[in-house]
Amino acid sequence: xxxxxxxxxxxxxxxxxxxxxxxxxxxxTELSSMLFTYNETFExxxxxxxxGNCSNLAKILPGIHPYFGVKLTARILLFNPKxxxxxEGEVVKITPHSIHAVVLGFSxxxxxxxxxxxxxxxxxxxxxxxxxxxxxxxxxxxxxxxxRFVVKSFDEEILHLSGSLLADHxxxxxxxxxxxxxxxxxxxx
Amino acid sequence: xxxxxxxEPSFSGSELDYHVKNALKAVIQGDCDFxxxxxxxxxxxERLVAEEVALLVTCxxxxxxxxxxxxxxxxxxxLAGIFGMxxxxxxxxxxxxxxxxxxxxxxxxxxxxxxxLETLVINFIPPSSAPYFMELLKQPRGLSKxxxxxxxxxxxxxxxxxxxxxxxxRLEKIVRDRMPNIYTKEPFIVMxxxxxxxxESGSMGELxxxxxxxxxxxxxxxLDVELAWxxxxxxxxHKGIFDMELEDLEGHVDYTEQDCNEHxxxxxxQRFFSGNLVAEKLDSLMVLTFEHLKSCSxxxxxxxxxxxxxxxxxxxxxxxxxxKFAQFIVFYGCSLDPENCGKMFGSLLVNIFVSSxxxxxxxxxxxxxxxxxxxxxxxxIPFVATMLDSMVNWCFLYSKNQKQGGDINPKAHKVFYxxxxxxxxxxxxxxxxxLALPQLNSQLLFMRIEDILGHSLKPLQVCLPSIVxxxxxxxxxNHVFSTPPSFSNxxxxxxxxxxxxGGTERLDMFFPFDPCLLRKCDRFIRPxxxxxSMVRSTYDDDDDEEEExxxxxxxxxxxxxxxxxxxxxxxxxxxxEGNFDVDEFNYSLDKMSITPRDSSHKFGGRIQxxxxxxxxxxxxxxxxSL
Numbered sequence: 001x002x003x004x005x006x007x008x009x010x011x012x013x014x015x016x017x018x019x020x021x022x023x024x025x026x027x028x029t030e031l032s033s034m035l036f037t038y039n040e041t042f043e044x045x046x047x048x049x050x051x052g053n054c055s056n057l058a059k060i061l062p063g064i065h066p067y068f069g070v071k072l073t074a075r076i077l078l079f080n081p082k083x084x085x086x087x088e089g090e091v092v093k094i095t096p097h098s099i100h101a102v103v104l105g106f107s108x109x110x111x112x113x114x115x116x117x118x119x120x121x122x123x124x125x126x127x128x129x130x131x132x133x134x135x136x137x138x139x140x141x142x143x144x145x146x147x148r149f150v151v152k153s154f155d156e157e158i159l160h161l162s163g164s165l166l167a168d169h170x171x172x173x174x175x176x177x178x179x180x181x182x183x184x185x186x187x188x189x
Numbered sequence: 190x191x192x193x194x195x196x197e198p199s200f201s202g203s204e205l206d207y208h209v210k211n212a213l214k215a216v217i218q219g220d221c222d223f224x225x226x227x228x229x230x231x232x233x234x235e236r237l238v239a240e241e242v243a244l245l246v247t248c249x250x251x252x253x254x255x256x257x258x259x260x261x262x263x264x265x266x267x268l269a270g271i272f273g274m275x276x277x278x279x280x281x282x283x284x285x286x287x288x289x290x291x292x293x294x295x296x297x298x299x300x301x302x303x304x305x306l307e308t309l310v311i312n313f314i315p316p317s318s319a320p321y322f323m324e325l326l327k328q329p330r331g332l333s334k335x336x337x338x339x340x341x342x343x344x345x346x347x348x349x350x351x352x353x354x355x356x357x358x359r360l361e362k363i364v365r366d367r368m369p370n371i372y373t374k375e376p377f378i379v380m381x382x383x384x385x386x387x388x389e390s391g392s393m394g395e396l397x398x399x400x401x402x403x404x405x406x407x408x409x410x411x412l413d414v415e416l417a418w419x420x421x422x423x424x425x426x427h428k429g430i431f432d433m434e435l436e437d438l439e440g441h442v443d444y445t446e447q448d449c450n451e452h453x454x455x456x457x458x459q460r461f462f463s464g465n466l467v468a469e470k471l472d473s474l475m476v477l478t479f480e481h482l483k484s485c486s487x488x489x490x491x492x493x494x495x496x497x498x499x500x501x502x503x504x505x506x507x508x509x510x511x512x513k514f515a516q517f518i519v520f521y522g523c524s525l526d527p528e529n530c531g532k533m534f535g536s537l538l539v540n541i542f543v544s545s546x547x548x549x550x551x552x553x554x555x556x557x558x559x560x561x562x563x564x565x566x567x568x569x570i571p572f573v574a575t576m577l578d579s580m581v582n583w584c585f586l587y588s589k590n591q592k593q594g595g596d597i598n599p600k601a602h603k604v605f606y607x608x609x610x611x612x613x614x615x616x617x618x619x620x621x622x623x624l625a626l627p628q629l630n631s632q633l634l635f636m637r638i639e640d641i642l643g644h645s646l647k648p649l650q651v652c653l654p655s656i657v658x659x660x661x662x663x664x665x666x667n668h669v670f671s672t673p674p675s676f677s678n679x680x681x682x683x684x685x686x687x688x689x690x691g692g693t694e695r696l697d698m699f700f701p702f703d704p705c706l707l708r709k710c711d712r713f714i715r716p717x718x719x720x721x722s723m724v725r726s727t728y729d730d731d732d733d734e735e736e737e738x739x740x741x742x743x744x745x746x747x748x749x750x751x752x753x754x755x756x757x758x759x760x761x762x763x764x765x766e767g768n769f770d771v772d773e774f775n776y777s778l779d780k781m782s783i784t785p786r787d788s789s790h791k792f793g794g795r796i797q798x799x800x801x802x803x804x805x806x807x808x809x810x811x812x813x814s815l
Contacts, residue, residue: 036355092351092352093296093351093352095293096254097206097254097255097256097257097293098256098257098293098296098297100296100352102352102354105354106354106355107354107355108296108299108352108353108354108355110296110297110298112257112297113257114257155298155299155300157299158299158300158302158303158353158355158359159299159355160298160299160302160353162298
């Protein structure tokens with residue numbers, strides 16, 4: 001799946017003087033506060049960090065509060081979905097009008113019915129809701145399926161994805177992997 | 190306007206969906222006819238007849254099917270209608286359709302998540318525009334309505350969370366922000382807190398639970414500080430409630446007994462509570478919290494909840510100036526699991542006392558610790574000894590580091606004096622029990638208590654005289670701890686030093702777990718609470734030989750049962766047994782506190798022996814006191 005990247009960041013963490021006793025812990029707290037929020041500087045959501053090297057030198061900032069800045073280099077794992085990227089997520093809910101999935105366990109993704117290609121037909125049997133492909137009966141999307149979809153847009157504030165299943169290479173990830181010949185052929189025509 | 194007529198009622202479900210979608214799309218092009226009808230249906234609230242209800246349900250379902258076409262700007266009036274709907278106004282059919290729509294909206298786009306959550310949170314309490322709900326809630330019909338609404342609200346929050354995993358993050362902020370302030374009417378704030386606690390114990394508890402608890406504790410403290418001592422100490426209250434328990438021995442109790450007989454006391458409490466909405470709110474919220482803690486204990490997750498509670502205690506309760514009742518939630522938590530929670534609490538307080546940076550917090554912490562160790566029936570005596578040992582050790586090291594010959598300085602050494610006072614206070618309550626166990630007996634004797642009390646910083650002259658006095662009596666009676674030569678019983682009890690020690694804030698007079706005055710809370714606290722009378726009855730002084738009270742343990746048993754009965758005072762037992770609980774409680778109100786009234790105005794008189802609660806906080810150097 002796309003949308004994940006690792007990068008090395010040179011950071012300066014500003015700490016309150018009360019944290020001077022144990023700056024390491026304070027640095028980790030600062031870094032943790034970035035987790036699961038969209039960061040404009042990194043252009044992505046910080047998923048994980050490795051604090052790496054901290055410099056031993058700290059610079060006291062002039063100003064009313066004598067905050068001090070510690071330089072460090074950290075490796076950071078970012079999630080930055082962009083339109084047309086191919087993402088995967090677990091389907092959590094199916095309605096006649098939409099498919100809902102969760103990507104990486106935290107980001108909600110929705111595929112509205114106009115973004116579901118005509119091939120898929122909604123069926124509800126014994127309370128179990130499922131989208132079945134008309135051309136390949138075994139290609140099904142139900143709750144629990146790992147869904148591969150194309151990103152339409154990304155709401156940076158609440159990390160909400162809007163996706164589409166219009167492209168042939170989207171759908172149930174497992175079926176797509178097993179039957180690559182079938183959908184790639186369809187692509188050719 | 191009446192029910193707007195929807196054309197062609199013969200639409201099938203999917204056709205209607207299609208039409209609604211088209212209508213929503215048409216708005217963007219400027220064609221609002223059908224859309225306006227839809228909005229009118231949703232806005233129509235009063236007295237819906239069956240067909241109108243059916244129409245509303247159908248429309249809500251159709252909109253739920255078309256959420257992907259809803260635009261936050263173009264369809265503002267529709268959204269305003271939906272988010273303005275209150276579950277309380279409708280029957281179950283509409284409720285179901287509405288929550289279904291909210292789930293669809295929240296999962297369709299990030300920008301609706303907050304609005305949907307907010308709508309649900311608003312439904313935690315009935316709309317304030319319809320006050321009749323509160324009356325209705327007293328009837329079974331109202332209660333079933335409440336259950337219908339709240340079950341749906343909480344189930345929906347869970348459903349939204351399943352689809353939008355980050356929604357709890359938003360939810361906790363919304364719940365916190367929308368929490369009614371302390372001036373809200375009691376039933377509303379109580380109901381809101383009920384919902385918060387339900388969230389805490391629900392599936393989202395792990396994520397939002399701690400925020401809920403912390404917010405509740407914050408509210409408790411806000412209510413608590415709203416209750417001024419002045420307010421309680423009105424008129425006749427001066428006589429009874431805040432008389433110091435320790436002073437009962439001096440026969441003072443007869444005086445209060447006569448003056449405040451049962452009847453008037455009842456009336457007084459009635460007046461205090463009936464006029465005091467804040468106290469009632471605090472009482473109800475505390476009871477809710479107690480019940481919640483109890484249910485947590487039954488489901489085995491008390492320790493986890495208690496940890497949050499402790500953090501919150503450390504931040505808000507401990508740092509609040511002389512919190513009155515809110516701290517009892519921690520007390521109750523400890524009583525439910527003395528082995529884990531009780532010990533955690535004790536250790537936390539010792540840590541703060543020994544190593545915190547802020548002297549006020551340290552004094553406060555040691556006051557909490559002393560009061561906790563003294564008042565909790567469930568704390569094991571060896572644990573008391575361990576805690577005491579830590580306190581004494583710190584005080585000893587402190588005094589050792591001071592130059593010998595250093596003089597009394599109540600301000601500079603206030604933490605030390607607070608530690609000494611706490612030690613004596615705990616011993617007043619626990620010395621007997623400790624001496625009865627051989628192992629602890631020797632441990633107690635090995636503590637450097639004599640060293641610190643005899644130090645040239647002279648804690649005995651600085652600490653609260655009533656405690657010193659009581660402690661010395663006990664020590665003498667049990668033949669432990671020799672009195673330092675510098676101290677004699679005849680010296681004036683309250684010296685300028687002892688007033689200076691507490692400073693203007695008189696933290697020296699702070700005993701957080703003095704009997705709880707709140708009526709409904711009492712039944713939770715009482716079974717685990719040590720009243721002074723229970724302790725005092727376990728010994729009898731030689732001085733009191735003329736009194737009929739006896740000192741043996743059997744008597745103590747009886748007195749423990751009777752709670753507040755006073756062994757050497759006939760009236761203490763003369764209560765009607767049938768009304769025992771009420772009487773007992775009322776009586777205990779009389780014995781509220783060792784936390785005494787401002788005694789400065791009585792300085793110098795013999796009456797000095799009854800310490801009183803500072804009804805007004807005044808500087809120790811006020812002219813009266815000089």
